[in-house]
Amino acid sequence: MPSKASPPITIDAVYAAPGYLFRRMQQIAVSIFMEECKAFDLTPVQYAALIAIHTHPGIDATRLSAVIAFDRSTLGSVIERLQAKDYVERKPAPEDKRIKLLYLTKPGVAILREIIPAVERAQARMLEPLKPADRKTLMGLMSQLVDLNNEASRVPLRAEDALEHLGKTG
Amino acid sequence: MPSKASPPITIDAVYAAPGYLFRRMQQIAVSIFMEECKAFDLTPVQYAALIAIHTHPGIDATRLSAVIAFDRSTLGSVIERLQAKDYVERKPAPEDKRIKLLYLTKPGVAILREIIPAVERAQARMLEPLKPADRKTLMGLMSQLVDLNNEASRVPLRAEDALEHLGKTG
């Protein structure tokens, strides 16, 4: 019985690895989200962006990327798509010509209200196979882990810091 | 205190949602993996593919996609990149002209042996912020959840079924 020698090079080791389980669960989560929300033609990322802009009207793209933890580079095209659907509008900031401020349009606010029940269903379905107590345990541990690992991936600002200049809307 | 009326439309609700935590954790996991393995120029997906081919030599692309749970469409380009790095070779199957069988090359086996310690470090780092008991709990719940949700995302075959025709190598 080898106690700690070289681990076996087998796919079974991968199945039990955290990285594999996180990737797989993310796939499943997106799939469930898309299924519940297919009537609305919004991706999880686009949904998160809408919510964040609703919470912080007038936020700029860089701060938005910190608030929902995704890449500045990617965010541009996400916003473009939301603009094309007429859910978001961009206004130049008067005091800083570099910045474009983001606001929800009326249709943007409307779709948000409509989609929320579907999103709630999706979130519930992701955890449905677990017993209620286990769901709570899992979410608690995931929250801790994401929080404590926050600096591990490129997020230029912590969400709280990102909002210092805004009026703390919300 | 409203008990269960319409939920608030706020970004804070998103932060506690399973979908957000899974997406964020996946980002973090990839980031840690790439950091630990940067000397090897292999992505998590490419690593999983190498391991799976090593475990099941002569597997074809469709079955491989089931074994590591990713999309058939995407797999083509992943294999191409592994082929370009001379880690994988593809041989036409004699009895079925549609199929191309996958094998690791000598450099493929070698890089696998070399990268494994780095991968182990990455996997450990992902869970490091948690107490040991909590790590175990989290992995147990994630395994359950992924397993029970397996059909939720498009995986054409369960891994076990996918391997019926192979000699159950491993």
Next chain:
DNA sequence: TGTTGATTGACAGTATACTGACGATCTAGG
């Protein structure tokens, strides 16, 4: 005030993911 350094949004390049479609091929049924 004038230049340095930081910030913003944009872009190019690479790598996953997923949908839907396609031709080539195999297999079963008639």
Next chain:
DNA sequence: CCTAGATCGTCAGTATACTGTCAATCAACA
């Protein structure tokens, strides 16, 4: 034997992600 349906690899199209770079702009300091 020959056609209908399934399967294999591939490709086009869309959407995330991340690295690195760039011009325009701003802020701060000498």
